[in-house]
Amino acid sequence: MIAADPTARLLVTGGAGFIGSCYVRDVMARRDGTRITVLDKLTYAGNRANLAPVEADAEQAARFAFVRGDIADPAAVGPLVADADAVVNFAAESHVDRSILDPAAFLRTGVDGVHVLLEAVRRETERAAAGMRSRPPRLLQVSTDEVYGSVEDGFSREGDALAPRSPYAAAKAAGELLARSYHVTYGLDVVITRGSNTYGPYHHPEKLIPLFVTNALDDRPLPLYGDGMQVRDWLYVADHAAAIDHVLRRGTSGEVYNVPGSHHVPNRDVVAQLLAHLGKPWSLVRFVEDRPGHDRRYAMDGAKLALLGWTNRVAFADGLAATIDWFRANEAWWRAARSGEWDAYYERQYAGRLANADAAARATTGAEAEPADVAPGSPSAGTGA
Ligand code: NAD
Ligand code: DAU
Numbered sequence: 001m002i003a004a005d006p007t008a009r010l011l012v013t014g015g016a017g018f019i020g021s022c023y024v025r026d027v028m029a030r031r032d033g034t035r036i037t038v039l040d041k042l043t044y045a046g047n048r049a050n051l052a053p054v055e056a057d058a059e060q061a062a063r064f065a066f067v068r069g070d071i072a073d074p075a076a077v078g079p080l081v082a083d084a085d086a087v088v089n090f091a092a093e094s095h096v097d098r099s100i101l102d103p104a105a106f107l108r109t110g111v112d113g114v115h116v117l118l119e120a121v122r123r124e125t126e127r128a129a130a131g132m133r134s135r136p137p138r139l140l141q142v143s144t145d146e147v148y149g150s151v152e153d154g155f156s157r158e159g160d161a162l163a164p165r166s167p168y169a170a171a172k173a174a175g176e177l178l179a180r181s182y183h184v185t186y187g188l189d190v191v192i193t194r195g196s197n198t199y200g201p202y203h204h205p206e207k208l209i210p211l212f213v214t215n216a217l218d219d220r221p222l223p224l225y226g227d228g229m230q231v232r233d234w235l236y237v238a239d240h241a242a243a244i245d246h247v248l249r250r251g252t253s254g255e256v257y258n259v260p261g262s263h264h265v266p267n268r269d270v271v272a273q274l275l276a277h278l279g280k281p282w283s284l285v286r287f288v289e290d291r292p293g294h295d296r297r298y299a300m301d302g303a304k305l306a307l308l309g310w311t312n313r314v315a316f317a318d319g320l321a322a323t324i325d326w327f328r329a330n331e332a333w334w335r336a337a338r339s340g341e342w343d344a345y346y347e348r349q350y351a352g353r354l355a356n357a358d359a360a361a362r363a364t365t366g367a368e369a370e371p372a373d374v375a376p377g378s379p380s381a382g383t384g385a
Pocket of ligand 1 (some may be wrong): 014016017018020039040041043046047071090095109113142145172195197199
């Protein structure tokens, strides 16, 4: 069992992305002997610089290896899984808006890629059964609350039906269902986590919080979709990474664990809080055309993970402050992330929306007013903890 082995060899796929790199940095910083190999394709979202703190530390670097490659490539995956005690799969295309613009890459990594990983784990499981290795590798598949679809009220539990509504969410649901099928059919040691909306340092600026922080720092408009009343449950990245490690080491094979956040609020409220922290005005906000099929609310019950002994540590106000401070201090990092293909993406995703919002504002009463029930910096407008 990995829990009892401080010298475990982990293969972390997608470990150069936002959550995966936090996982790698935090596990390596424990200095407990764990060895990690990262396999990452380095898509637009992957960034070797996210692993610089590990590679710059001699003791950690000696326990670390980086391989650039695709989880959908059996030749790259096979030997790495053969050398691993466990695989933690973060690799995915992760942005819902991009899945609406172009779903193909989501299916290739989220379905074909997961299948290739599972086949490699299956082969190693068979080798363990034949006495050719001491134990089979465990696979942790990182999934998402989006597989439950939009939850109008109440809190999703692990046994609830899956009802994904975007190509991203459907690919994630397919990946975890495949993983579970390999547990049932071939006896693979698989655990699955379903995390909620994660935020923190190194978050790619395409996502709500880092997009709005970096746009606000540049006094650029903030494109808020629809009425801004969609509810998300915000989870600090170090808490998400630690919960994944907890499930990897203590979770029961074949089980799914929700990883809820600690701040369950409408987007408007999050935006008001981040603007207050930045000292920027609400007038930067533009209400723009909604995301097609936009899920209104996500909310998960975390009782199963709590029973396993994990609860979050970071309150939203503290996590948001730390995140904004990090973005202020790491301007070179986020400017680099907003380069290359960024301008073309931004134009495709936002130019029409922002132009229409400006035209609508001129035609009526001006920009929408700041929500009366959400004073900047105030706590939640009242949807939950
Ligand atoms: P991210 O987009 O920041 O990082 C994804 C990483 O995977 C990148 O480094 C990318 O280069 C790599 N990658 C993509 N395709 C690959 C492939 N075919 N082979 C190898 N590497 C590949 O994503 P993130 O926000 O860090 O999310 C990580 C995981 O957590 C994803 O599986 C996502 O679905 C899940 N998740 C994310 C959140 C969130 O709020 N960000 C919440 C719940 C679950
Ligand atoms: O819930 C978990 C999911 O959280 C993860 O599985 C995904 O990988 C991750 O990207 C995130 O998905 P969301 O779609 O919820 O995150 P995003 O940051 O894109 O959007 C958060 C909310 O903000 C959502 O209601 C859409 C809204 N939004 C987003 C952007 C980028 C806006 O209003 N304007 C924007 O420009």
